[in-house]
Amino acid sequence: MLTIKDLFEIKAIDGLKIVAGKKGINNIISFVNIMENPDTFDWLSPNELLLSTGYIFKDNEELQNQIIKELSEINCSGLVIKMQRYFKQLPQNMIDQANKYGLPLLELPFEYTLSNVISIINEKASGRYDLLNRKTLDMHNILFRIALEGGGIEQISSMLSQTVNNPILILDQGWKLLHYTEHAENKVPLAFCFDLVKNRAVFHKEFTDSIPINISGMNKPVKRIYNLENLNIKCRILPVAVANSIYGYIVVWETVSDLTEFDYIVLEQASTIMALERIRAKEIEDVKLKIRQEFFDDLLTGKITSSDTIHALCEFHGLNSKYMYYCIVINIDSPELEQYKDIVERKYKLENTARKCVDLVYEQGSESQGEITCFHRNNRMIILIGQNNNRPPISKINAKHFANELYKALDGQIDNTSFLVGIGRQYKTIESLHKSFSEANESIRLMQKMDRRGGISHFEDHTVYHFLDSNIKDMELEEFFMKHLGKIYEHDKVHGTSYIFTLENYFMYNLNISETAKAMFLHRNTLIYRIEKIKEILNTDLKNSEELLQIQLALKIFRLLNKNL
Secondary structure (H helix, E strand, O other): OOEEOOOOOOOOHHOOOOEEEEHOOOOEEEEEEOOOOOOHHHHHOEEEEEEEEOHHHOOOOHHHHHHHHHHHHOEEEOOHHHHOOOOOOOHHHHHHHHHHHHEEEEOOOOOOOOHHHHHHHHHHHHHHHHHHHHHHHHHHHHHHHHHHHHOOHHHHHHHHHHHOOOEEEOOOOEEEEEEEEEEOOOOHHHHHHOOOOOOOOOOOOHHHHHHOOHHOOOOOOOEEEEEEEEEEEEEEEEEEEEEEEEEEEEEOOOOOOOOHHHHHHHHHHHHHHHHHHHHHHHHHHHHHHHHHHHHHHHHOOOOOOOHHHHHHHHOOOOOOOOEEEEEEEEEEOHHHHHHHOOOOHHHHHHHHHHHHHHHHHHHHHHOOEEEEEEEEEEEEEEEEEEEOOOOOOOOOHHHHHHHHHHHHHHHOOOOOEEEEEEEOOEEHHHHHHHHHHHHHHHHHHHHHOOOOOOOOEEEHHHHHHHHHHOOOOHHHHHHHHHHHEEEEEHHHHHHHEEEHHHHHHHHHOOHHHHHHHOOOOOOOOHHHHHHHHHHHHHOOOOOOOOHHHHHHHHHHHHHHHHOOO
């Protein structure tokens, strides 16, 4: 094996001189690389000898000190600086730092080119490569056998932890926990630092945002420091990826021992094996999901007519067929998705938003008074809520309370997105669930027709609207509205009054002057004046029950036709 000390015996690079860090004179050299970019730190490996002209740190003392410290922490072999181009002599602060950390700091005579020096040293180090390759091939075979025998990420994680001698966290592409392996000698237990719940986020957003999004920039594990109270934990992070698709991340909790060159190679091999395992698991999950989707689609459209079939399939897919169910449908509208011209990218962004919404639904589940099943179809979330038959049915008020709390959570936590929440009625048997689903969708359709941008509604809130919209043509509705409220509508348009809205509130508060004035923030006399003007325009005393019904229907039609004032 080649060491720093051996470099001085190579006649082809005669004149090489060590000026600091002599404690590391026996450091092993496995790779030689050029460092002319400050971002290089993320991609360095142990036992790597770095060559540089010093351009990137020639005028920056803070960066000079940081480089020496970082290279030492990564267990690099040493730093060789080509003289005369930017340095006539190396700064004293770098010499002091190199002595402090025991990192060999060497001067290379000006006449040598960096590429030529790399070629010379690599040729001398080639013997070590052969040994390393044999070891890594053995480890690759072990990991591959685990995958072939169905050991899954659990056994891969366990083997990886034993090999690199540190705890391991396996996360999905959204940084949620898939599996973790603790290490007996870990002095900072993972359970002390994280809420280790499967399919929950482990690291905070600030930490994960610091990781490069482009995996082409992550060809080696990146180093990050995780700050925990008074502790700074060194982590190594590597994507589980194939081509440009990320399937997750491997995080090494580097608290037991520093990673070696061999460890880094094993991590890269494990990443590839883990990616194949994740692809296999995803294919299986996709098949299960497709079967599950087909069941729910058939259930919610009423295509399954056999009670025995429904009961058998419900048990298989996690629904209790003996429960009473009702359905909530949530329409997701995110205008910013329009900026994505690529259909695939737009669908991916929508999927991410929908998954976040589903997670929020389950977080709010305790408010539902029933068992929740939630999934999404394109831009709609479907929530099935089942309740034991021995309990009183969930009332319209209870259902709207849960939907309202859910709406507030979604509106508060999902940015630049609006939600329409439709609620169907509760039915005694699961065979009738498709009716509740249809009612929830109808509530959303009517809210959209009335140009609602957000909010909730129960199907029973729209009974009259549904009847009118489903049974009467728009032209006939228009004629009815103009006949009974046309004069008020024209008066509002010409004079800028708001008599139609006054009438809506007047009927909403059961023709009670005091309650209506209070709700509209009007003085009582102002409201009385408006009501008298309305009576005058319509030539009615607003006492005849038949006329009152006709006016109320005309107000409903006003909203249904979405007429503008």
